[in-house]
Amino acid sequence: MNILEGKITDIKTHGSVSLVTLLMGSVYFNTIIIETSDSASYLRKEHVVKVIFKETEVIIGKNQNYPISVQNKISGALLDIENGILISKLTIDTAIGKIIAIITTDAAKDLQLHVGQHVIAMIKTTEIMLSP
Amino acid sequence: MIQIALQKKLTAPHGSMLLDIDININKGSLVTLYGDSGAGKTSILRMISGLLQADKGRITVNQKTWLDTNKGIVLKPQQRKIGYVFQDYGLFPNMTVKQNLLYALEKDQSNHTVSELIDIIELGDLQERKPEKLSGGQKQRVALARALVRKPEILMLDEPLSALDNKMRAKLQDYILKVHKQYNLTTLLISHEISEVIKMSDQVFIIENGKINKQGNPIEVFTTKQMSGKFQFSGEIVQIEQEDVIYIVTILIGINFVKIVAEENEVATLAIGDKVIVASKAFNPLLQKID
Numbered sequence: 477m478n479i480l481e482g483k484i485t486d487i488k489t490h491g492s493v494s495l496v497t498l499l500m501g502s503v504y505f506n507t508i509i510i511e512t513s514d515s516a517s518y519l520r521k522e523h524v525v526k527v528i529f530k531e532t533e534v535i536i537g538k539n540q541n542y543p544i545s546v547q548n549k550i551s552g553a554l555l556d557i558e559n560g561i562l563i564s565k566l567t568i569d570t571a572i573g574k575i576i577a578i579i580t581t582d583a584a585k586d587l588q589l590h591v592g593q594h595v596i597a598m599i600k601t602t603e604i605m606l607s608p
Numbered sequence: 609m610i611q612i613a614l615q616k617k618l619t620a621p622h623g624s625m626l627l628d629i630d631i632n633i634n635k636g637s638l639v640t641l642y643g644d645s646g647a648g649k650t651s652i653l654r655m656i657s658g659l660l661q662a663d664k665g666r667i668t669v670n671q672k673t674w675l676d677t678n679k680g681i682v683l684k685p686q687q688r689k690i691g692y693v694f695q696d697y698g699l700f701p702n703m704t705v706k707q708n709l710l711y712a713l714e715k716d717q718s719n720h721t722v723s724e725l726i727d728i729i730e731l732g733d734l735q736e737r738k739p740e741k742l743s744g745g746q747k748q749r750v751a752l753a754r755a756l757v758r759k760p761e762i763l764m765l766d767e768p769l770s771a772l773d774n775k776m777r778a779k780l781q782d783y784i785l786k787v788h789k790q791y792n793l794t795t796l797l798i799s800h801e802i803s804e805v806i807k808m809s810d811q812v813f814i815i816e817n818g819k820i821n822k823q824g825n826p827i828e829v830f831t832t833k834q835m836s837g838k839f840q841f842s843g844e845i846v847q848i849e850q851e852d853v854i855y856i857v858t859i860l861i862g863i864n865f866v867k868i869v870a871e872e873n874e875v876a877t878l879a880i881g882d883k884v885i886v887a888s889k890a891f892n893p894l895l896q897k898i899d
Contacts, residue, residue, distance in 0.1 A: 477874060509836040510890050516836065528835070531871050560852030565871070576871060578854060602891040606836045 478534070480573050482527045487519060494519065496606065498527060501572040505548045507604035518608035526607040533603040534577035536566065537596040538587060546598040550575070554593045559584065568597050609635060610762065610794060614655050614665040618818065621646050627818035633811070635670060638788055638795040640805045640826070643815035649798045652815070653764045656796070657692055658685035669761050691755030691763045695771055697747040699739040705750050706735040712757035725753040728790060729783055745776035749783060756787060763788070763795040770800065774863055781808060802830050802842070803862050837887035841866075845882045848875060859886055 482498030482505060489495075489512050496519065498505045505527060513519045535546060552570030564584040566577045575597050589595065613630040627648040633639050641649040654660035656667060658674070661682070667675040674683045699708050709722045726735055729749050739747055748768055755763060765784065769777045781804065788795045799805050805812050806826045814822040814829065822829055830842075843861035848870075855875045857868045868886060870878070878884070 477871070507836075508891070510838045511836050530869075532869060558853045560854075563852040563854055565853040576873075578869075578871065602889060605887065605889060 478529050478531060478575050480527045480575075481524055482572075484519070484521055484523050484525060487513065487521065489513070495601075498525070500527065500550070503550055503572070505599075505604065506601050507548075507606060508601050509606060511606075516606075516608075518606070523608075528605040528607055529599050529603050531565070531576045531578040533599060534575060534579075535598040535600075536568075536577055536579055536583075536587065536589075537598060538593075539596070544598070546600055548599045548601065548604065549596050551594060551596050554589060554591050554595055557584065557589055557591060566595075568595060570597065609633070609668075609670070611666065611668045612652075612656060614652065614662045614667070616651065616655065616660075616663045616665075618648060618651055620817075625818045627651055629813075629815075629818070629820055631813060631820065631823075633794060633796070635794050636792050637810040638785075638797065638808055640797045640799050640809040640812045641815055642799060642802075642805055642812050643821075647815040648818040649815050650766055653692070653766055653796060653798065656688075656762065657690045657764060658683060658688050689758065689761040691758065691760035693748070693751050693755045693763075693765045693768045695767045697739070697751045699747060699750055699754070701739050704736050704738055705731055705742070708739070708750060709754050709757055712754045714758055717758070721757055721759070725756055728787060729753045743776075745772050745780060748772065748780055752780075752783060752787065756791065756793075759791065761794065763793045765795065765797045767798050767800065769804070777804070784808065802826075806830065835885070835887050836889075838890035839888040839893055841886045843884060843886055845878055845880050845884060848878065848880065859884060861886065 480500060482500040484496060485499050486497035487494050492510055492512060493508060494512055495506060495508050511519055518525055550570045550572060552568040554566060555569045556567040558565040559581055562581055564579055564581045568575045568577060577597060610633040614627065616627045618625050618627050629652065641652060643649055651660060655662045662675065662677065664677050665675055673681050674688050675681060703711060709725060713722065726732055729752060731749060731753060734742060734746055769780050772780060785808065797808060809826050812826040812829050813820050841861045843859040845857055846860050847858035849856050855870045857870050859866050859868060866886065
């Protein structure tokens with residue numbers, strides 16, 4: 477799993493669901509979780525928490541401004557590409573740390589990815605977990 | 609309300625141990641004592657039933673004092689309204705099922721209680737059989753019925769299901785829940801199975817070295833609050849296989865196997881036999897109704 481750090485800057489709660497905004501370096505990430513400040517003690521503004529998401533949930537794009545519903549985006553350089561028969565593993569060096577993405581080898585070929593290239597890593601709001 | 613405060617020096621496998629607990633149990637609740645062997649769980653039940661003497665302590669059951677060592681009050685086991693079910697049934701081999709139940713009646717109690725229990729625990733077809741003609745699950749149902757004949761104020765179950773297979777176990781759990789509710793019993797269960805604790809109990813006490821280490825609602829006690837993922841299970845790794853640039857980890861959760869995709873760095877920290885938390889977000893799993 478990818479584990480990065482972020483500082484909680486905003487928490488919007490409705491019922492048992494919270495939309496949490498995190499400052500990660502100079503970009504903001506959002507995650508929606510079934511916790512509130514009452515159920516999870518780490519859910520406080522200014523707290524630094526671990527931001528966790530699975531490698532298979534990282535979407536790779538080449539264009540910064542493509543209109544897309546995924547809110548969490550970070551750019552970085554491709555550090556390594558490991559091509560398997562069906563599945564490939566990409567390591568991306570970003571300002572908030574290394575992110576690993578697992579995508580199909582077909583998708584990696586379609587995108588014509590190469591080491592050193594700049595890409596955008598994107599993670600859906602519903603795919604990010606938090607941990608103290 | 610049942611208040612239990614007990615202290616006793618016990619001889620444990622590794623020297624002596626001071627059992628020291630102070631717990632309150634709501635009337636009508638089902639409470640589990642969970643912990644390793646030798647932690648003191650059975651000793652607690654034996655002290656509540658009066659089979660083992662506490663060094664110091666106080667037990668009050670619905671405002672009645674069963675034990676108060678300061679005042680020299682110690683009710684005998686037969687004066688305490690207790691039903692006790694052990695792992696090894698303890699049925700009289702020379703008596704039929706019905707005779708086993710009738711034997712448990714108090715002098716002035718009517719036979720009606722026995723026929724009612726035979727009904728509820730569905731022993732009708734078995735009542736004329738002797739224990740040797742019964743399966744393990746059937747014997748345990750008879751033992752459960754017998755423990756209820758005297759309408760106990762506390763039903764105590766000391767790992768009653770651990771000798772049974774999973775299917776039989778689930779059935780017995782349902783019987784226990786049924787009588788627990790029907791007779792508004794206060795039930796104390798000893799169990800090693802987390803899934804059983806979660807299914808059965810309102811409250812769990814985790815006992816470690818004679819002390820209560822943790823207590824509360826079983827789901828809250830057993831699920832980790834360390835991660836926000838709400839789709840969480842604990843299991844044991846049974847297989848790790850490399851496929852392409854990823855790994856597939858097979859994990860036994862209860863009686864089900866699941867497969868999880870993992871990455872090389874994660875797998876480096878894992879080995880077969882490791883206990884792990886499997887976590888995902890509540891947003892991911894699909895639900896499909898079974899016809």
